Amino acid sequence: MANDVTDGYDRRRVLKAVGIAGAFGLAGCVGEEPEGGDNESGGDQEPEEGGQNVVWDAGGTGGTYYPLSGEFKTIVEENTPHVLQVRSTGASVENVGNLENEEADFALIQNDVGYFAFNGTGLDEFEGNPVETLRGVATLYPETIHIITRPDAGIESLEDLEGTTVNTGDLGSGTQVNALQILDSVGLSQDDFEEQNTGFSQAGDQLQDGDIDAAFIVGGWPVGAVEELATTAEIDILNIEQEDRQTILEGAEWFAEDTIPAGTYDGIEEDVDTVSVQAMIATHEAVDDALVEDVTAAIFDNTDSISTKADFISADTALDGMSFEMHPAAAAYFDEQGSGNESSGNESENETEQ
Incomplete structure (x- = not known):
């Protein structure tokens, strides 16, 4: 992660033209209804003993987030007692809203949108309203x-x-x-x-x-x-x-x-x-350490089971472009993997690196 995210971008206020007024007032449902409606996978399954029903927000069915999330669902369910409910959404900004409202446990987002949300800048709906509960799990691949x-x-x-x-x-x-x-x-x-x-x-x-x-x-x-x-x-x-x-x-x-x-x-x-930009897995601070550890370990201990973007997804690169504070359980997993000691993102909320 590099040290300073440019202040020039804030001055330019590129995205004040976005005009997504009241986006998070819509119960986190930012944007148009996702492709295929409210698509979900895994909603009828029951977790094994000790497992949880985990809500995982992806993106539209025509992109990469949804099929990749389906692969994560298979890996997690084969290697943990948990069940993933993968939801089709409007992707990054909507997913951040669902994490903030604790309507989702994990989500795929872009690292730039995560930076804006965590730091309360860049987008009108985040300006002065940082999503301080947002936590990073891992970066995945270039978008x-x-x-x-x-x-x-x-x-x-x-x-x-x-x-x-x-x-x-x-x-x-x-x-x-x-x-x-x-x-x-x-x-x-x-x-x-x-x-x-x-x-x-x-x-x-x-x-x-x-x-x-x-x-x-x-x-x-x-x-x-x-x-x-x-x-x-x-x-x-x-x-x-x-x-x-x-x-x-x-x-x-x-x-x-x-x-x-x-x-x-x-x-x-x-x-x-x-x-x-970078695609990444995000969560929020209320998700317990054991669940984050289970999900993170299942995915990154079994990357050989991934076919979508398989050349990019690795524990060795899972901290590249991490743009805001990490969940401590995810940071601990990657520390154990030797993925780097600068990775936790927990040094200071005011020293977030990009």
């Missing part, structure tokens, strides 16, 4: 920014998005947060384009039907919704030029450079340069 465009839309740079119709992701989602950060970095405000807000699968349908010109999709490649779209329609993925990437990185340090390899999606025959 790559995909900017999908219609081939006939004539979009060759971020600046070309001016005057177009752009789906920036579910209202209040981490995807929308990232999209508006990136567009602001090149001088585009929400007045400069027509914004649409849906989940990944619906965005794919909009692109295929010609209803939008571009869509931001954030997830570890390959993203299922993009794979499906690429098999049924011609798409382009916008290559972010070096100068724009550098501008993005200077504005928000939680971004990192990333590349979507050629051949990841049908019709994409060259590497695509872009940026990414």
Whole structure:
């Protein structure tokens, strides 16, 4: 973790334009109803003796969070007495709200959204209202920014998005947060384009039907919704030029450079340069140590059972990009694994590292 998260970003207040007024007043249900409705898996199972029913919030069914959470469910249930109820949600921002309200025990979120929430900054709903009970468990893999465009839309740079119709992701989602950060970095405000807000699968349908010109999709490649779209329609993925990437990185340090390899999606025959954030597992301070230890150990002792993003998920890298205070049971597990002594995130709430 690096020492200082940029203050310049706070001054710019990129996301005051998000306009998610009263988001957490909606009982933590930020954003549009997730794809497929209130999808849940595991709700009818009963835990074994000594186990608990664990609520695990994922994301939309067309992204990476939901299928990966399904794999975590299988691993945890095979190696502990607990049962995971995996829920489809609007992802990061909504998931933070559910953790704050103790309506979920664990959730997948983006590390930047976790930083905003814990420190009470960056987003209007967090500004001055830090989610001090939020705790980190582990970081997982890069969440790559995909900017999908219609081939006939004539979009060759971020600046070309001016005057177009752009789906920036579910209202209040981490995807929308990232999209508006990136567009602001090149001088585009929400007045400069027509914004649409849906989940990944619906965005794919909009692109295929010609209803939008571009869509931001954030997830570890390959993203299922993009794979499906690429098999049924011609798409382009916008290559972010070096100068724009550098501008993005200077504005928000939680971004990192990333590349979507050629051949990841049908019709994409060259590497695509872009940026990414980190996906991570979060919990809250009221979840007891034994449960956090059980879940953390089950996942990271059995990473060979993971197929989604398997090349990235490891105890050796589970502290990279940890952007806020960790749950003590998770910190203790990784200390035992020798994953680093700087990892606990518990040194001081005022010295959170990114």
